[in-house]
Amino acid sequence: xxxxxxxxxxxxxxxxxxxxxxxxxxxxxxxxxxxxxxxxxxxxxxxxxxxxxxxxxxxxxxxxxxxxxxxxxxxxxxxxxxxxxxxxxxxxxxxxxxxxxxxxxxxxxxxxxxxxxxxxxxxxxxxxxxxxxxxxxxxxx
Amino acid sequence: xxxxxxxxxxxxxxxxxxxxxxxxxxxxxxxxxxxxxxxxxxxxxxxxxxxxxxxxxxxxxxxxxxxxxxxxxxxxxxxxxxxxxxxxxxxxxxxxxxxxxxxxxxxxxxxxxxxxxxxxxxxxxxxxxxxxxxxxxxxxxxxxxxxxxxxxxxxxxxxxxxxxxxxxxxxxxxxxxxxxxxxxxxxxxxxxxxxxxxxxxxxxxxxxxxxxxxxxxxxxxxxxxxxxxxxxxxxxxxxxxxxxxxxxxxxxxxxxxxxxxxxxxxxxxxxxxxxxxxxxxxxxxxxxxxxxxxxxxxxxxxxxxxxxxxxxxxxxxxxxxxxxxxxxxxxxxxxxxxxxxxxxxxxxxxxxxxxxxxxxxxxxxxxxxxxxxxxxxxxxxxxxxxxxxxxxxxxxxxxxxxxxxxxxxxxxxxxxxxxxxxxxxxxxxxxxx
Ligand SMILES: [Zn+2]
Numbered sequence: 344x345x346x347x348x349x350x351x352x353x354x355x356x357x358x359x360x361x362x363x364x365x366x367x368x369x370x371x372x373x374x375x376x377x378x379x380x381x382x383x384x385x386x387x388x389x390x391x392x393x394x395x396x397x398x399x400x401x402x403x404x405x406x407x408x409x410x411x412x413x414x415x416x417x418x419x420x421x422x423x424x425x426x427x428x429x430x431x432x433x434x435x436x437x438x439x440x441x442x443x444x445x446x447x448x449x450x451x452x453x454x455x456x457x458x459x460x461x462x463x464x465x466x467x468x469x470x471x472x473x474x475x476x477x478x479x480x481x482x483x484x
Numbered sequence: 485x486x487x488x489x490x491x492x493x494x495x496x497x498x499x500x501x502x503x504x505x506x507x508x509x510x511x512x513x514x515x516x517x518x519x520x521x522x523x524x525x526x527x528x529x530x531x532x533x534x535x536x537x538x539x540x541x542x543x544x545x546x547x548x549x550x551x552x553x554x555x556x557x558x559x560x561x562x563x564x565x566x567x568x569x570x571x572x573x574x575x576x577x578x579x580x581x582x583x584x585x586x587x588x589x590x591x592x593x594x595x596x597x598x599x600x601x602x603x604x605x606x607x608x609x610x611x612x613x614x615x616x617x618x619x620x621x622x623x624x625x626x627x628x629x630x631x632x633x634x635x636x637x638x639x640x641x642x643x644x645x646x647x648x649x650x651x652x653x654x655x656x657x658x659x660x661x662x663x664x665x666x667x668x669x670x671x672x673x674x675x676x677x678x679x680x681x682x683x684x685x686x687x688x689x690x691x692x693x694x695x696x697x698x699x700x701x702x703x704x705x706x707x708x709x710x711x712x713x714x715x716x717x718x719x720x721x722x723x724x725x726x727x728x729x730x731x732x733x734x735x736x737x738x739x740x741x742x743x744x745x746x747x748x749x750x751x752x753x754x755x756x757x758x759x760x761x762x763x764x765x766x767x768x769x770x771x772x773x774x775x776x777x778x779x780x781x782x783x784x785x786x787x788x789x790x791x792x793x794x795x796x797x798x799x800x801x802x803x804x805x806x807x808x809x810x811x812x813x814x815x816x817x818x819x820x821x822x823x824x825x826x827x828x829x830x831x832x833x834x835x836x837x838x839x840x841x842x843x844x845x846x847x848x849x850x851x852x853x854x855x856x857x858x859x860x861x862x863x864x865x866x867x868x869x870x871x872x873x874x875x876x877x878x879x880x881x882x883x884x885x886x887x888x889x890x891x892x893x894x895x896x897x898x899x900x901x902x903x904x905x906x907x908x909x910x911x912x913x914x915x916x917x
Contacts, residue, residue: 348866350864350865350866352861352864352865352871352894352896353896354893354894354895354896354899359896380868382868384893384894385871385894387865387866387867387868387871389866406896406897406898406899407896407897408861408862408863408864408865408896408897409864410864410865410866412866441867458866
C-alpha cells in the first residue's frame with residue numbers, strides 16, 4: 344500500500360544535487376520520480392527509486408543525511424475535478440497534506456505522490472473511493 | 485597516584501621553596517637577560533627588593549610581544565652551548581616564539597609531566613599513544629618524556645593517517661590516548677567508520693587531552709564516544725613556560741593542580757595589571773622559578789581563570805586553577821558582547837540532532853556584526869518543519885547563553901573540516917571599520 348520514498352537533505356550549494364545523483368548512479372539505482380523543494384539555505388530532495396534501501400545506505404555512506412519515508416501513490420484519471428474531490432475527502436477528515444508531487448503522466452491517467460499526517464487513515468479513506476493506489480512493486484525493481 | 489612528595493607539602497613549606505627559587509631566578513635574570521633587567525630598572529626594582537612572595541607584584545610583566553621583540557634567543561638566561569633542545573611555537577602572525585632548554589630544564593619538564601600524567605591515572609602498565617604532532621610543537625615530546633618516565637609503553641604515532649592510528653590502538657592494546665579533544669572526536673568517528681566501536685572494541689581508558697579547551701560538554705561527548713568509564717582529564721601548559729606540565733586535573737576533575745614548586749601563579753586584572761585577591765577571576769600570570777634556559781618572570785598567559793587554594797580530595801595540597809573559559813585572545817566581540825567560542829561549543833554539543841563539529845563565521849554588513857554558525861545535521865528528516873525546529877532550538881539556546889542572534893546553517897554530515905591538532909573553528913571576516 345505504501346511506497347518507500349528516499350528523502351535526502353542537501354545544502355543549496357553548487358554540485359550537491361549532482362553528487363546525490365552520482366551516488367545513486369554508481370549503485371545502479373534508477374530514479375522513477377523526484378521532487379526538490381528548497382528554502383534559500385537548503386533543500387529536501389524526495390525520490391522514488393528502484394532500490395530505496397540500497398539507495399539510503401549508499402547515500403549515508405557518502406556523508407548525506409538520508410532516510411526512508413512512507414508515502415502514497417495515487418492513480419488519477421484525466422477528469423476535471425478528480426484531484427480536488429480526493430483532497431476534499433482527505434481534508435474533511437482533518438488529515439494534513441504535507442506535500443505532493445507528480446509521479447507520472449500518461450495519456451489515460453496520471454499519478455501523484457502524496458504524504459499526509461495520518462497516512463494509514465488517508466490510505467483507508469482513499470481505498471473507499473474509486474481511485475487506485477500505486478503499488479510499491481510497480482516502482483521497485 | 486601521587487607522583488612526588490612536593491605535591492603534598494604544607495603551604496608554609498611550598499612558600500619557602502617558592503621564595504628561595506624566586507630570589508635565585510630574579511638574580512639570574514637580572515644578571516643574564518639585559519632586556520628584562522632594563523624593564524626592572526625602569527620599574528625601579530632590584531633583586532634585593534624581593535624579600536617576600538608579595539614582592540613578586542613589584543616585578544614587570546613579560547608578554548608574547550617581548551618574546552617576538554627579542555627573537556630568537558634574546559630572553560635566554562644561558563649561553564647557547566648550555567642548551568640541549570630548542571622548540572618553537574608557530575605564530576599565526578609574525579615570528580614564532582622560541583624556547584630553549586638546558587639539561588636540567590628537560591629533567592624538570594619530565595618530572596612535571598610525570599606528575600600530571602599520574603594525576604590523570606597513568607601507570608607503568610599503560611600503552612600510551614601520542615596523537616599530537618611531533619616536531620617544533622612542545623606538546624608531543626613533553627608528554628612523551630613524562631609518560632615514558634612513568635614507565636608506560638610509548639606509541640609515538642603523531643597525527644595523521646587516522647585509520648592506521650586506530651589499527652595501532654587495536655593491535656597494540658593502547659590504554660591511554662593523548663590528543664586534542666577535537667582530534668579525539670575525529671579518531672572515534674574514524675574508528676566507527678571502520679566498524680570499530682571505541683567504547684567496546686578498544687581498551688583506551690585514559691584520555692590526557694590538552695592544547696585546546698576541554699569544556700564539560702566536550703568531556704561528555706568524549707565519554708559518549710570512548711566509553712563512560714574513560715577518565716578524561718585536561719592539562720595545561722604553553723611552550724613559553726615549558727610546554728605541557730604546568731598544571732593538570734586529578735581524578736576529581738575539580739580544577740588543575742599547578743606544579744607550584746616550579747611555577748608561581750597569580751591572577752591579575754587584565755586591564756590594570758593589578759593582582760586580584762585569591763579566588764577572583766582574571767588573567768593568569770605565571771612565573772617560572774626553576775628554569776635555566778628561559779626563566780620567564782610574570783608571563784602574561786592571556787588565559788582567564790581563578791585560583792583555588794583549598795586542599796583537594798585527592799590529597800594534593802597544590803593550588804588549583806579552574807578549567808579555562810577561553811583565552812582573552814580567543815574572545816570575540818560581537819555586537820559589543822564578549823563571546824568565548826567555548827560557550828557556543830557547549831550549546832552545540834548539547835543538541836542531539838546535530839554533530840559536535842562546527843564553524844563560526846563572522847562578517848560585518850552595514851556596520852552590524854553577523855554571526856553564522858555551521859553545524860552538521862545528524863538526524864535525517866523529511867520535513868522542513870523539523871529542520872526549522874532544529875534551527876530554532878539552536879538559535880534559542882544561543883540567545884539564552886550569549887544574548888545574541890546567529891544564523892544557523894545546517895550542513896550534511898562529514899562536510900565541515902576536521903582537525904588533527906588545534907581546531908580552528910572561527911573565521912572572522914569582519915573588516916575594521
Ligand atoms: Zn586533586
